[in-house]
Amino acid sequence: MVGNVLDNRYEILEKIGDGGMAFVYKAKCRILNRIVAIKVLRMEFVDDEEFVLKFKNEALASAGLTHPNIVSIYDVGQDDKIHYIVMEYVDGLNLKELIKKEGTIEPFYALNITKQIAMALSQAHKNGIIHRDIKPHNILISKDGLAKVADFGIAKAATSTTITAMGSVIGSVHYFSPEQARGGYIDKSSDLYSLGIVLYEMLTGKVPFRGDTPVNIALKHINEEVIFSREMEAKIPKEIRMLVCKLTQKNQVNRYQTAEELIRDIEYIENDVEPDFEQDYEYYATQKLDTLNEEIKQKMVKDYKEEGVKTDMRKKKTNKKLLTLLAISLALILSLGLTFTAYMVKDLFVVKQYEMPNLENTTLDETKQRLEAIGIKVEVRRELYDDSIEKDHIITQIPKAGSPIKKGQVVKVDVSKGGEPVSVPNLIREKLEEADKILEENNLKEGIIEYKFSSLPEGTILDQRPKAFTEVEEGTGIDLVVSKGKEVKLIKVPNLIGKTLEDARISLEGFTIGNITYKEDKTKKEGVILHQSIKANQYVEEGSKIDLIVNEYSEDLNYNDKDQQKDDEKENEDIFEKQISIELPENEEIVKVLVKEIGKDTSKIIFSKEINTKEKGNIVLVPIKGTGQKEYEIYVDNELYETISVNFE
Incomplete structure (x- = not known):
């Protein structure tokens, strides 16, 4: 029943109870978008007019009762042979x-x-x-x-x-x-x-x-x-x-x-x-x-003693009468007792006949619960491998579905052990696409996939569960741990201007030093860094390459790099400072914020940080510097959130 939709309205979500007459399911009403409870009459009773009448009577009896302490009835219906009552869902026990x-x-x-x-x-x-x-x-x-x-x-x-x-x-x-x-x-x-x-x-x-x-x-x-x-x-x-x-x-x-x-x-x-x-x-x-019975018994003994001993002749005269009366009384009491007992329990001794339901593909536990509730025993005859029938589900039954069956009768069933066991192949170091093919060839399937950073190439299998060569049944899902490549770590670029090359090497831990060129600037100390290819305080990937220009006095040293000269001249222009205000989503506690400055052909990261909105609030101010007009892209949790333009003039 789970997954079925009754009358194109009630989607069955899960079974929450059952009795000898009906199952109870948790369901969702697609029209009113609410959770309800649905009582469904067992299929073995749908052709029994007495059971159907009792089932409908429940809805009729309580449909008109409205009270906080009575479960409300919302609907009653029949979808093909399925009789059901829709009622209020009570979350509890x-x-x-x-x-x-x-x-x-x-x-x-x-x-x-x-x-x-x-x-x-x-x-x-x-x-x-x-x-x-x-x-x-x-x-x-x-x-x-x-x-x-x-x-x-x-x-x-x-x-x-x-x-x-x-x-x-x-x-x-x-x-x-x-x-x-x-x-x-x-x-x-x-x-x-x-x-x-x-x-x-x-x-x-x-x-x-x-x-x-x-x-x-x-x-x-x-x-x-x-x-x-x-x-x-x-x-x-x-x-x-x-x-x-x-x-x-x-x-x-x-x-x-x-x-x-x-x-x-x-x-x-x-x-x-x-x-x-x-x-x-x-x-x-x-x-x-x-104690009460003992009091009655003592009183009877006392009465007997007070009566005294009668003469033998009187005993003989009265014994016959007493015996006759006693016999009549006992017969009357026995007759009344048997009549009363028969009247009270006659329905209890009627052996009702049922139609044998189809048990194939149902779980053994569910079958036992259903049949034992009406006095029919279930006996497992054989346990067999069968890859077409799920483990612990019934393959065949005796007697067959539709046969008459009575209380006290034994039903014999064959139960599936699932598919025959297969050996799990070794998938470690294989590519994910190749692993899928190997699993399919061995009648296995992909289970839960977990991704982790690793020095191995992206898509490479790092681990598997169950381990290689373990015996499992056919169709088992194999969980995999897959590499998502080397972790990208952002680090802050240090300010190297004015430092010696030796000091710069210490500060550039985590970076790669690129090309080192030399330039003369008599206004600065010899040997200090005049320029770095990536400006300070930006966040870039770990291992990024930074080119350096070092000050060296020489009469013959001239600018050979026209573009670098232009950059240096540009650095000396007036630079203005502003702030970008970013309003973050309120439904996320931890968000990652990244801001890029967009150039004509390039872009660079000027801000990257994880923000705890509960502690810091959902407004983030990002300082920016520049001249003229600049474009910025704002990313939240690696998705483009907003693009803004800032005029520094």
Whole structure:
């Protein structure tokens, strides 16, 4: 699905979750240019009218609910056989993931999350909607702590008529209410019971009732009280424990009747005001069931002793009656028990038949997750080399796609190990173009390329990963380090005028001394430099050549270089100083600025520097000198930024 576009509008970006009924994807709406979440019905259910109806019911149930604590529904659609719901994207975790991450949640933060969920339920209940599947998996917690209720997939409108499950147990077994377990009357308080179980799990890190089968857990919801251990008692305030116990009362009448009542008591606790609980729920919150059973057993023994020993004849007369009554009672109890159990769990024992999906080219992990969620096991038959199928993806399956399959059945698959291993060739010292050809010949490809300065020619391979002669599978990308030639380093030209040739040689470290010619100037000391071919304070490439003219007294020495004479005369003209103001981009922290003076046939760098705009600001002043009219080019990060003309007159 990733990369697909639904109805030419929703671009699927990544999978962010899945359940037994649907996948959830992060996507982008191309029309409104916003990120959304899209729930897509699994393909194996698209031909099942019951599943499609439940899926659409989710959108219908919550589309009309607008509240900060309810996930908004934006759209619902069908693209070919793909059924989908578009909803608000919540950047964060679901509550189950948060509990797993934290272990337990601090009591007052757990209370705050409970209040937010209660606010969402209040809005739903006011609109005649009972959620019927409140559990941590359906509560999303954003990064700023906002709780949002999602997944109204089995919600149902509440009317004056009694709501029954019509023979089915609806909801998630660890969180549903006793009346849901019995398939009986469901009302607002049923959602609040489930919320009480969620609050208990936040506080303790585990659900109150666990068992080997769904039936076992359901019976515990009906028969057993929610109990806090002595260890948890010390950590959780008494008022919060009593709140949990009121939420999870077996009798619907004894629970909170509305979400507003619950919100009121939570706000009392948050403000250090003790709610007025009508019963001593603390007793039920701390009593152990085995203690209660022991009290009942002791009372039965006491009653038996007070009855006394009856005569043998009376025993004989009454034994027959007692045996008859006992037999009738046991038969009646057994009949009722079997009827009740069959009524409650009949849907759980129906073995549903599915159509085998096409598993080829899907990952083994994804396949296991999909099929095991509906009770079908996956067994790897063989692992084979196959360069046409990606590693850890399925090549073939038994049974084939489209075949009927039932819960408990085993699916056998062959899994790809990728292409057969090949030896990595030695690419070091090869040119990049040649390396590409060598990789292609060996059924390998170019990986990540990193460029570094080097004394080797540009485009030469300096290093490779994996190393030469390593065994890898076909199609593996080989990362390369490539030379980008010798690093160009700019250095500042020193002022050599007036220095001796010996001193000049010391100052010209990093430069190359070019031609040395001699000229006589009686106004200057003999042996000093009169002229340098590159003027001082300019930035040029390291190793640049500088020609020098040295003063030497001689009666026969005359100017032979007319052009040099003109340059010297020009140097004596009046030179004016100005500044160029450059406004740098504000979105870059470090920028490289270079300014060139453009001559008729030549150009020279007069300024080159890296500027930290956060420290220095984004205005740079560059001093310039000259006469007449001059042109300057300004480069920012090696790109021409601006061309300006300066008049020095």
